Amino acid sequence: MISLFRKSLTARAVLTTILLGGLSVLIIGGFLSYSLANSFYQNRLSQALTETERAVDSVQTTIAASSLNDETSLQTLLNSVVPSLEISGGSTPRQVALLRSPGQPQLQLFQSPISQDLDLAAIPDELRQEVRASAGRLTYTPVALGGLEESIPGITVGTPIAIPIAGDFELYLVYSLAAEKQALELVQNALAIGGIFLLALIAAASYLVTRRLVAPVERAAQAAQQISEGKLDERLPEQGEDVLATLAGSFNKMATSLQTQIERLDSLSRMQRRFVSDVSHELRTPLTTIKLAGEVIFSNRAQLDPSLTRSAELLQDQIERFDRLLSDLLEISRYDAGAVIPEFESHDIRAVAQAAIKSIEPLSKSKETTVELLCPEENIRAEIDMRRIERLLRNLLSNAIEHGEGRPVVVEIGQNAQAVAICVTDRGVGMSRQQLERVFDRFWRADPSRQRSVGGTGLGLAISKEDASLHRGWLQVWSKPKVGTSFRLTLPKSKDSVIANSPLPMPPRILEA
């Protein structure tokens, strides 16, 4: 429910409208019913006051007209007054009480005449005191009539009356507001039902309006989502001339300009990649000719003038370097173009590592560096593109030998349930933190002044990194100046799986000791 409220703009708008609408219906209904009740009461009150006045007049006339000699005749008179007052005049029956004011000599035999079903609670003491204090005037108060379970509002009007022989009396007339209450309840019920209808109407209307407003926004949001997912052709329908049409129009304009920009950049970078690839391809044929010619010259250098021999050697070396550079450029441009198709096959990683170590032997011999292989005596198989992994290892090995200062280079192999790892570690010069950050950058060299015997292209590690990610693997590096450098390659055993952790620690154990 809360999530719906959070997610759906429509739900939020409808709920808010219902809450606000409900509040206003309550306020209006409350005000209406209060002012109605008030006006009913005022009407009844003025009616009651008029009737009471008339009643008092008639009582006083009656008393004045009769000749009262003793208590008995008085009692008879008074007894007849009350029932006559009960029925005379007025729309609804009223109740009557003629009470003797307290603080006078007790009359024998006398009884205060009271309507039969009148509850004396309807005549509170405060009213009586007030009535006694205000002779010649009518005094009133609203009261609650009826039993405990259902109270009916009423008005009690009282006035002092002086009766010969008997002394001071108070005449009270109690008017019931049952009819008014009933009418008010009727109106209130009507108001409540009307309010509920109104609320439902408001909810429906707000739903419809919100839908109309939100639907285009939702469409725009969906279109934006589609565009962000790369479907640049997505557009919104433009209808009418309102603000929503403006939104759709602006959105479409934005999408179009975005699309042109992206397509322009895309074609630009495609052109650039094509250029690198084309140049590399075009260079191959002349390079082949140069290479063959250089070889012929180099192999016959003994016949050359001694001053030309060195030139022939330099030519040969540089052609080889050019060759390596070109093939690395081609490989990286293949990766950039996304044109690399790996050939996965299950291989024993130990055999691949041994092959790489063997192929690097000329370099390790010339640098007088031994390469140690540490691996468990078990089959360590993984689905790999063998040629790429062997090239990668050869690359790591030649770097390690190059920077290893002649100290032994260690190749360690490990495995766990889903992954294999190969660590190539040297105990050479190492690298600083700044150097480490750039180690996989293209054409970057740790130390340009350093003499290189291999003549690396500067693309080796960049290609190695691509090779590793082609296998969904990791190529990580750890290094510390004057301690050594370690590259760790972690590959999933199955080409479709994902690796969570590497079987070998980083930094390697041999450097920690």
Added chain:
Amino acid sequence: MSHRILVVDDDDALREMVGLVLSQSGYSPVFAADGVSAVETFREQNPDLVLLDIMLPGQSGIEVCRSIRAFSGVPIVMLTAKGDTDDVVAGLEAGADDYVVKPHNGAELVARIRARLRPIADDPSVVQVGPLTLDPKTFEVKRGSAVLSLTPLEFKLLHTLASKPQQVFSREMLLEQVWGYQYKADTRLVNVHVQRLRSKVEEDPENPKIVMTVRGHGYRAGSDSQ
């Protein structure tokens, strides 16, 4: 007598240079600059081997390869400027025996040519495999009395497998013994040629009885005991 080699390449300098290298190694080169003249020159000169560039103007090297294979089993070595998978496989499927990736060096090129011109079998005795009879003296493969036409390379591949029917040959072993590679090479050479060989010698290439696959290891010749 020196072997005659047809060099097909559209780049004049490279063609001439390859010719120089071949002459130095004792071969007699003949040349063609495009696909159409390559097939014509082939018919006129009847070379012992073709060095064929894949990227040719007009008719591509792959088409040239196919047209030569239609009437001749002479070894074809492709020169490919792309090391890309598609090109190599297409060339091999069109019937090329081997390929060299540009830029190559002279020694590599000559080694490939030498391997392809080497005699097919040292032992001239007739070998039997399933219903087939292989005669290394005439390079003939017969099923009963019907002669099957195999290229020398296909013959050598089948002969190598058939001479040791009990042995399983890994792809690397076949690359070494049939193609003459001393170090690891492209195992697709083996895969493609086994497919081509099967399509010629098997009655049902989908269900081979003569060149059997040993899963995870390589191939072996089918024997009657199986």
